[in-house]
Amino acid sequence: MNEQQNVTKSNIYNVILYLGGLVLFLEWLYPIEQVTDTSSIAVFVIYTIFCFFISLLQLKWWASFLLKGFGLLFILNGLYFDMTFLSREWLNYFLLEFTMNANIFISQDWYYLSPLFRSFLFLLLIWLMSYLLHYWFVQMKRIFLFIFLTFVYITVLDTFTLYDAKFAIIRIFIISLVSLAITNFNRDLEREKISLDRIKQKTKWILPIMLTLVFSVLLGLVAPKLDPQWPDPVPFLEGAAEQVGGSGSGTIQKVGYGEDDSQLGGSFIQDDTPVFHAETDQDQYWRIETKEIYTGKGWESSADHDYIKQQDGEIHLDMYHGNVETEESTALIEFQEGQNLKKLVYPYGVKKFMAPMPKPDLFLDQITESIEARENGETLRLGFYQLAYDRTSYSLTALREDPGNDEEEMAEYLHLPDTLPGRVAELAEEITAGYESRYEKTRAIERYFSSHDFTYQTTGVAVPGEDDDYVDQFLFETQVGYCDNFSTSMVVLLRTLDIPARWVKGFTGGEIIGEGNRDNYHIYEVTNSNAHSWVEVYFPESGWVSFEPTQGFSNLTEFHVDQANTDTEDFDAYDDVLDAPETELPETERELEEDETAPAMASPSNHNFSLAWWQWGLIVLVALLIFFVLYKYRFNIKTKLLAMKLNRNQSQEAFQEAYLHLLTVLDHEGNERKNDQTLREYAKRVDAHYGTGEMRMLTAYYERMLYRNEFNPKEMNKLKTTWKKLLKTIMG
Numbered sequence: 001m002n003e004q005q006n007v008t009k010s011n012i013y014n015v016i017l018y019l020g021g022l023v024l025f026l027e028w029l030y031p032i033e034q035v036t037d038t039s040s041i042a043v044f045v046i047y048t049i050f051c052f053f054i055s056l057l058q059l060k061w062w063a064s065f066l067l068k069g070f071g072l073l074f075i076l077n078g079l080y081f082d083m084t085f086l087s088r089e090w091l092n093y094f095l096l097e098f099t100m101n102a103n104i105f106i107s108q109d110w111y112y113l114s115p116l117f118r119s120f121l122f123l124l125l126i127w128l129m130s131y132l133l134h135y136w137f138v139q140m141k142r143i144f145l146f147i148f149l150t151f152v153y154i155t156v157l158d159t160f161t162l163y164d165a166k167f168a169i170i171r172i173f174i175i176s177l178v179s180l181a182i183t184n185f186n187r188d189l190e191r192e193k194i195s196l197d198r199i200k201q202k203t204k205w206i207l208p209i210m211l212t213l214v215f216s217v218l219l220g221l222v223a224p225k226l227d228p229q230w231p232d233p234v235p236f237l238e239g240a241a242e243q244v245g246g247s248g249s250g251t252i253q254k255v256g257y258g259e260d261d262s263q264l265g266g267s268f269i270q271d272d273t274p275v276f277h278a279e280t281d282q283d284q285y286w287r288i289e290t291k292e293i294y295t296g297k298g299w300e301s302s303a304d305h306d307y308i309k310q311q312d313g314e315i316h317l318d319m320y321h322g323n324v325e326t327e328e329s330t331a332l333i334e335f336q337e338g339q340n341l342k343k344l345v346y347p348y349g350v351k352k353f354m355a356p357m358p359k360p361d362l363f364l365d366q367i368t369e370s371i372e373a374r375e376n377g378e379t380l381r382l383g384f385y386q387l388a389y390d391r392t393s394y395s396l397t398a399l400r401e402d403p404g405n406d407e408e409e410m411a412e413y414l415h416l417p418d419t420l421p422g423r424v425a426e427l428a429e430e431i432t433a434g435y436e437s438r439y440e441k442t443r444a445i446e447r448y449f450s451s452h453d454f455t456y457q458t459t460g461v462a463v464p465g466e467d468d469d470y471v472d473q474f475l476f477e478t479q480v481g482y483c484d485n486f487s488t489s490m491v492v493l494l495r496t497l498d499i500p501a502r503w504v505k506g507f508t509g510g511e512i513i514g515e516g517n518r519d520n521y522h523i524y525e526v527t528n529s530n531a532h533s534w535v536e537v538y539f540p541e542s543g544w545v546s547f548e549p550t551q552g553f554s555n556l557t558e559f560h561v562d563q564a565n566t567d568t569e570d571f572d573a574y575d576d577v578l579d580a581p582e583t584e585l586p587e588t589e590r591e592l593e594e595d596e597t598a599p600a601m602a603s604p605s606n607h608n609f610s611l612a613w614w615q616w617g618l619i620v621l622v623a624l625l626i627f628f629v630l631y632k633y634r635f636n637i638k639t640k641l642l643a644m645k646l647n648r649n650q651s652q653e654a655f656q657e658a659y660l661h662l663l664t665v666l667d668h669e670g671n672e673r674k675n676d677q678t679l680r681e682y683a684k685r686v687d688a689h690y691g692t693g694e695m696r697m698l699t700a701y702y703e704r705m706l707y708r709n710e711f712n713p714k715e716m717n718k719l720k721t722t723w724k725k726l727l728k729t730i731m732g
Contacts, residue, residue, distance in 0.1 A: 013182055013185075013186055014138045015056065016178075016182060017137050017138060017141075017143075017179055017182050017183065017186075018052070018055075018056055018133070018134060018137050018138050020137070020143075020175045020176075020178060020179035020182075021052075021133040021134075021136070021137040021143070021146070021179070022048070022049070022052045022133070023171070023175050024146065024147065024150050024172060024175055024176070024179075025048065025052075025129055025133060026045060026048065027150060027154060027168055027171065027172055028150065028153060029041065029044060029045055029048065030168070031154070031157050031161070031163040031165075031168075032044075034161075034162060034163050034269060035157055035161040035162065035163050035269065036269065036459075040079060043075055043078070043079065044075075044122065044123070044126065047071055047072070047075050047123060047126055048126050048129075048130070049624075050068075050071050050624065051068050051071070051126055051127050051129075051130035052130045052133075052134075053624055053628070054067050054068055054130070055130045055131060055133075055134045056134070057628075057631060068127050068130075072120070072123045072124070072127065073085075073086070073094075075119075075123060076094075076116060076119060076120060076123070077090070079116075079119060080115070080116045080119070081093070097114060097116055097117060098117070098120075100114075101113055101114055101116075101117035105117075133146070137179070137183075141183045141186060141187055143179055143180065143183055144180070147172075147176045147179070147180070150172055150176075151169075151172060151176075154168050154169060154172060155169075162269070173216070174213060177212070177213050177216070178213070257275075257288065257341065257505065257506075257507070257528070257531045261291060261298045261299040261300070261484075261505070262295065262297065262298045262299070262300055263297050263298050263463070264297065264298040264299070264470055264484045264485075264488065265461060265462055265463035265464055265470060265481075265484075265485075266461055266463045267458060267459045267460060267461050268458055268461075268482075269458075270458075270528075270529045271527070271528040271529055272527045272528070272529050273336075273339070273527055273528050274336045274339070274525050274526070274527050275335065275336060275339045275341075275507070275526050275527055275528055275530075276333055276334060276335040276336060276339065276345065276526050277333075277334045277336070277513075277523055277524065277525055277526070278331055278332065278333055278334075278510065278523070278524045278526060279331065279332040279334075279516040279517070279521055279522070279523050279524075280329065280330070280331040280332070280347070280516075280521060280522070280524065281329055281516075281518075281520050281521045281522070282329070282391065283509040283524070283556060284347050284348065284509055284556055285347075285348070285506055285507070285508060285509065285532070285534065285546065285556055286345040286346065286347060286506045286507040286508075286509070286526065287345070287346055287347070287348060287350075287369075287504060287506045288341070288343050288344075288345055288346075288370060288505050288506045288507075289301075289343060289365070289368040289369060289370035289504075289505055289506075290368055290369050290502045290503060290504050290505070290536065291368065291502070291503050291505070292367070292368075292412050292413055292415065292502050292503075293415055294415065294416060294417065294471075294488065294491065294492060294495075294503075295417055296417040296419050296420065296464075296469045296470060296471075297464055297469075297470055298470065299488070299503050301367055301368050302367050302412075304367070305365050305367055305368070306365065306366040306367055307363040307364065307365050307366075307372070308363065308364050308366055309361060309362070309363055310353070310361075310362040310363065310364055310371075313352055313353040313354060313355075313359065313362065314351070314352055314353075315346075315350050315351055315352060315353055315362065315364065315371065316364070317350060317351075317364070317369060318543070319348065319349065319392075319543050319544050320349070320392055320394075320542060320543035320544070321541060321542055321543045323395055323398050323541060323542060324392050324393065324394055324395070324542055324543065325392070325393040325395075325560060326349065326390035326391060326392055326393075327390065327391045327393075328388065328389075328390060328391075329388075329389055329390070329391050330386060330387065330388050330389070331346075331347055331386070331387045331389065332386050332387075332516075333345060333384070333385055333386070333387065334383065334384050335381075335382070335383045335384070340381035340382060340383055341381065342372065342379050342381055343370045343371060343372055344362075344370075344371040344372070344373065344382070344385070345506060345507060345526075346371065346387055346389070347387065347389045348389070348392060348546070348557075349389040349390035349391060349392050350387050350388075350389040351388055351389055351390060352387065352388040352389075353371075353385060353386075353387060354385065354386040354387070354388070355373075355382065355384070355385040355386070356384065358375075360373040360374060360375045360380050360382070361373070361374050361375065362374075373385075391558070392557075392558065393558040393559065393560045394542055394545055394557065394558070394559050394560070395542070395559075395560060395561070395562050396439075396559050396560065396561050396562075397561060397562045398539075398541050398542055398562070399437075399438075399439040399539055399541075399542055399545065399559075400437050400439050400440065401437070401541075402437065402438055402439065402539045402540060402541045402542065403540070403541075404437075404438045404499070404539075404540065405540055406500055406538065406540060407540070410500040410538055413495070413500035413501060413502050413538060414495050414498060414499075414500055415495070416492065416495050416496065417469075419469060420469060420471070420472070420492070420496075421469055421472045423472070423476065424469075424471060424472055424475065424492060424493065424496060425496035427475060427476075427493065428445065428493040428494070428496045428497050429496075429497070431444050431445055431448050431493070432444050432445065432497060438499055438537070438539060439539070441494075441497060441499065442494065442499065442537050442547060443547075445490055445493050445494060445549070446490065446535075446547050446548070446549050446555075448549075449486050449489070449490070449549045449550070449551060450549075450551055452479075453479055454479045454480075454481075454486070454551060455479060455480045455481075455551075456481075456482060456486075456550065456551040456552050457480045457481065457482065458482050460480065461478075461480060461481050461482065461485070462474075462477075462478045462480075462481075470485075470488060471488055471489045471492045471493075474488075474489055475489055482550070483532050483533045483534070483550045483553070484533050486549040486550040486551065487503060487504075487533045487534050487535050487549060487550060488503060488533075489549070490535045490547070490549040491503050491535055494535075494537060499537060499538075500537070500538035501535055501536065501537045501538070502535075502536050502538075502544075503533060503535065504533060504534050504535065504536050504546065505531075505532075505533050506531075506532060506533075507526045507530040507531055507532060508526075508530045508532045508553070509524055509526070509530070509556070510524035510525050510526035510527065510530050511524065511525050512524055512525075513525045532550075532553070534546055534547065534548050534549075534550070534553075535547045535548070535549060545557060635661075635664075635665050635668065635731060636731065638661060639661070639665075639724070639727050639731075642654075642657065642658045642661055643720065643724060645657075645658075646658060646716065646720045646723075647720075650713045650716040651713075652705060652711045655701075655702070655705065655711075655716065655719060656702070656705070656706075658720075658723055659698060659699075659702045659723075662698070662723065662726065662727060665727060665730055665731065666686060666730060669730055669731070671685075671686060671689060671730075679699050679702070679703060680696070680699060680700075680703075682699075683695040683696045683698075683699035683700075684696060690726075690729050690730065692725075692726060692729060694722045694723075694725060694726040694729075695726060697722055698719065698722060698723060698726070701715070701719060
């Protein structure tokens with residue numbers, strides 16, 4: 001009995017140790033979503049827990065293989081497939097995808113591996129790690145190397161990426177200390193051949209560990225900390241990389257609004273941190289500022305900022321002229337804690353600012369059209385304010401017939417660097433050949449980016465080298481980028497045609513998260529991932545009109561056709577524009593608009609997981625719990641089923657099955673029968689171990705039945721009672 005208890009207690013320590021390995025491995029997964037643009041990371045976390053759970057059960061190799069393999073295929077099906085799971089069509093597609101990518105893998109063309117195959121390899125790695133960590137942590141009890149690598153991995157990410165490992169280090173430290181303590185404790189017991197039952201006061205070794213753990217963590221949290229003693233290595237490495245490589249994918253930035261646009265390019269990762277909530281009656285772009293000077297590398301503003309104080313909250317932005325239709329509306333802006341910007345975000349047509357008392361002074365920069373709130377000369381970061389604005393609708397007829405006679409002050413919106421390659425202007429002429437009006441040329445350039453081989457992508461985006469022009473590089477070399485690439489290129493192309501255009505920064509409309517306090521008003525949540533840039537073009541008769549060249553984004557500007565000019569030809573020419581604000585974007589494009597980032601696992605099918613990740617996680621956890629209970633109590637369940645069978649069918653076969661089940665339970669409890677033992681010898685050893693005589697009685701009857709074919713149904717009740725009593729003793 002003592003041997004059985006020792007095995008059980010040892011298994012408990014092994015389970016705790018393996019769970020420590022699971023928690024440490026999850027620390028490897030958590031940063032992936034932040035330092036790369038991998039999406040659906042929760043799915044991979046769930047599969048990790050599933051694989052570790054299967055490994056913990058120590059099933060037969062074939063059962064473990066089938067369960068983990070089925071889970072892997074199920075994950076891939078939910079992420080990428082739009083067909084019946086494991087159907088012939090499904091299997092054929094999967095085999096074709098696997099064969100094609102295997103050839104790519106062998107040829108080492110890693111870049112061309114499909115998202116499905118990359119996910120397959122990642123899931124396969126998780127599968128392998130669930131086995132390796134069980135081998136290292138439970139069987140070999142050698143865990144220091146993995147702990148060391150985990151610390152190195154997290155600290156490297158904290159140093160060279162945007163990942164903040166402050167709390168991750170604390171978690172890893174706690175789990176590592178506990179795991180090392182359990183490992184050394186078990187190792188000492190095995191080396192000294194000490195029974196767990198002989199350790200009467202386990203608190204003598206548990207208490208020092210817990211005190212050391214608590215003291216170390218508290219000391220690390222509250223103790224004064226020196227500022228960084230070494231210079232940040234990241235700028236040095238970035239500078240070295242630029243000197244060696246010139247241009248390339250650049251550094252990984254975090255998406256969000258920033259003021260410095262002098263050097264555009266480079267990859268970024270998404271950040272779904274909410275910035276502000278807006279209560280309004282329509283989806284719209286939120287403007288912050290414009291920039292007018294293109295340098296060849298990015299955007300700058302004139303050094304001579306002209307701030308004009310706005311009286312009584314009235315905002316005077318000369319955005320549109322008399323022939324533009326307007327409708328009054330309001331917007332309520334509430335910034336999230338810690339996300340307040342120094343500049344106001346505002347909709348097109350803004351005309352009045354309202355805020356709680358005391359109301360700050362407003363200053364409008366005439367150059368960039370950014371708006372600041374100040375008090376006693378200090379710029380404020382407002383948390384809450386309301387705006388009144390005019391919803392605008394532009395006349396397509398007026399835009400088409402606009403003569404394009406610009407005022408002198410529009411010259412600053414035609415500025416281009418002398419270093420701009422001539423082929424950029426040649427491309428603009430080629431795109432607009434055959435078009436006459438300013439509006440038609442603008443629309444032709446806007447359409448150009450969606451009708452040619454340009455790709456919206458947030459990773460692998462080039463940074464122009466010393467001799468490269470940002471726009472030229474995008475138009476003729478990479479053709480890969482995000483909103484900054486598309487919008488800047490459109491502005492430059494328009495300026496080569498002497499069409500005044502400027503670059504605008506702000507946010508897209510965000511996602512509806514609730515209903516407003518007024519009819520037809522909604523609450524939109526705008527996150528850092530909604531940061532965006534677009535284009536404004538000047539029409540003398542209408543004002544500044546926004547255009548959207550970025551792939552996957554919809555121009556939310558409203559247009560109308562004058563009733564006096566509604567002939568069929570006009571409608572045919574402009575119906576695509578008129579329908580734009582009304583058209584529902586495909587799901588993948590709407591994701592681009594809302595997140596401004598493309599998933600690293602590529603575009604899963606529209607029939608992606610319809611439930612939220614936490615709902616899937618809950619389903620999986622419940623399923624795992626049910627499976628765990630069934631597996632843990634499988635012998636008890638089978639014992640009850642066999643007892644019911646013996647009641648219904650008092651036959652020779654039923655008793656034989658019950659006796660063999662008894663042998664299986666004994667084997668599972670650590671009392672396996674040795675190869676050279678007879679059944680009688682084995683029964684005698686079992687009775688001696690448990691202090692009973694039931695095993696010899698059942699074995700004697702089993703031998704008579706087996707070898708002499710003796711069977712008396714009248715004895716079955718007594719045998720069944722003895723059998724159940726012995727099993728109850730064995731299983732506790």
